[in-house]
Amino acid sequence: MAASPLRVSGGTRRFGARGQQFTVFEGLDLEVEAGEVFVLLGPSGCGKSTLLRVIAGLDELDEGTVAIAAEEHGRDVGIVFQQPLLLPWLSVRENVTLGLNYDANRSADEPGLVDRTLAEFGLTELADAYPDELSGGQAQRVSLARTVVTRPRVILLDEPFGALDPLTRRNLQQWLLGIQQSLGLTVVMVTHDVEEALLLGNRVALMSPSPGRICRTWELSSESREARPMADLREEVLQTYAEVARLAPGNTSGFAAGL
Amino acid sequence: MIGRPPAQDDRRDARGRSATGVLTAVGYPLLGAALLVVLWWLAIKLFVEPGSFLSAFAPDRGARALVDLVGDGTLNRHVIASLKRILVGLGIAAVIGIPFGLALGGLPVFSKTIGPVASFVRMVSPLSWTPLAIIWFGVGDQPVYFLIAIGAVWPIALSTSAGVAALDPQWLMLGRSLRASRVELLRTIVWPGIRADVLTGLRLALTTAWIILVPAEMLGVDSGLGYFILDSRDRFAYSDLVAAIVVIGALGFLLDRAAHYLLTPRRRTARRPARQRVTGPAEVALAEPGAREYRI
């Protein structure tokens, strides 16, 4: 087995000025295996997006380390946000190509890559359309393609289907599963949706709030899927989730100095 | 309200024109112009004694003068001189105003420090700089360029800065997540994102420049429409003066229209909200509007 592509050790992130600091997460450990879908569940505000931003290099840890095994071609991590964030003045094809035009990703490019990616993401017909002509689900596919085309070793998805209607969401989940398997992607995905977590995840981790930590992990190998009725598992995850959510800030302000 | 781009008119058909559209676009303005001429003519008729020197200001006299001036090429020379000054002045204003606006909108420290000073300078009428301009640059085209530029730089800088401030910070985060360098961010996200604002600024700047041009040309130059007005007065050629005023108004109007046409981006811009059109294979697209709303 190759070295794990992503490892966070003792990750701590605080916000705010000294004296009244707010600890989002503290001493957080996380390891993701190549080719797996690692799903992160957790109540609102427990720091999931912050953690993804840290892993993506858009924010920095106060303590601890993020280790990402380097890929030969392409970049290390790519992130897909909850909003598609398509640039409205670019066509679908141009949006997908955006990252490849940056010097840092040039080495990921090769002839035919964009066309191939458009085809894989079912966007060939829409290549010349503009974002305001797309449905929400199509836009989110473009957003995914834009990240995948730069060939990151690990792809971070922050509630990518959160804003979609249930049916589109379902379709995209199935489709993501297919893409993930055929391209052998390593995925870290944040969601609030337990169903989605159980459908997509090889491992599902539950994050507790204030300060955030991974408090429980479920393995969902194909054997364990068969050994246990899904409903049973879902019940257990939901129950743990509810227990954890009771700790969530929201009514309390969540200051964790000294805890 | 200053110039909403015509493309936003909802009533137009697929070709962008409709019968009422043509009437609105051409008929009403012509009617307005005709009304103005009639009032003008009536005023002269009613209040000016025949034979008085003021009768030279009548529209028919002005029109005749205009034909003559165009015919013998006099006006063309002045018009060309004026247009050249406008272009150079605007060019200088853009070269200074766009980077200045980028800094104002993008660098908080810069805008906190320089912003108040800039508003102070902006409030000084450009023509107040005339004596200084002549001391600095001597007589000739240069002080005119300077006066135009110092007036036109503000609309450009302020529109640019407003555009930068209104850029969705998430776009920048997206760019960084794709590992864009600062220059790449500027080129592929900031600039296209604010282009519409910069163009709006240029349009406003053109109007400002045109208004500054005429008085600026009344100093130390021997060509241009401003110069021609003074020259007509000195020659007691009041009909020529009328012709010059008409030309100034008409050219300004045409320039503004042309700027509208040329500087209104036809491609989708950052600000236009998404159309609620939904196409799509298989998938049912009842997406929440929020999913593809680009925050302003």
Ligand SMILES: Nc1ncnc2c1ncn2[C@@H]1O[C@H](COP(=O)(O)OP(=O)(O)OP(=O)(O)O)[C@@H](O)[C@H]1O
């Ligand atoms: N830049 C910031 N400055 C200060 N506080 C921040 C910042 N970013 C996030 N936070 C705080 O950190 C906490 C975690 O935020 P984060 O967005 O990571 O939560 P989340 O788990 O993704 O929540 P959700 O499920 O609602 O998206 C929140 O309390 C938030 O207010």
Ligand SMILES: [Mg+2]
């Ligand atoms: Mg979040």
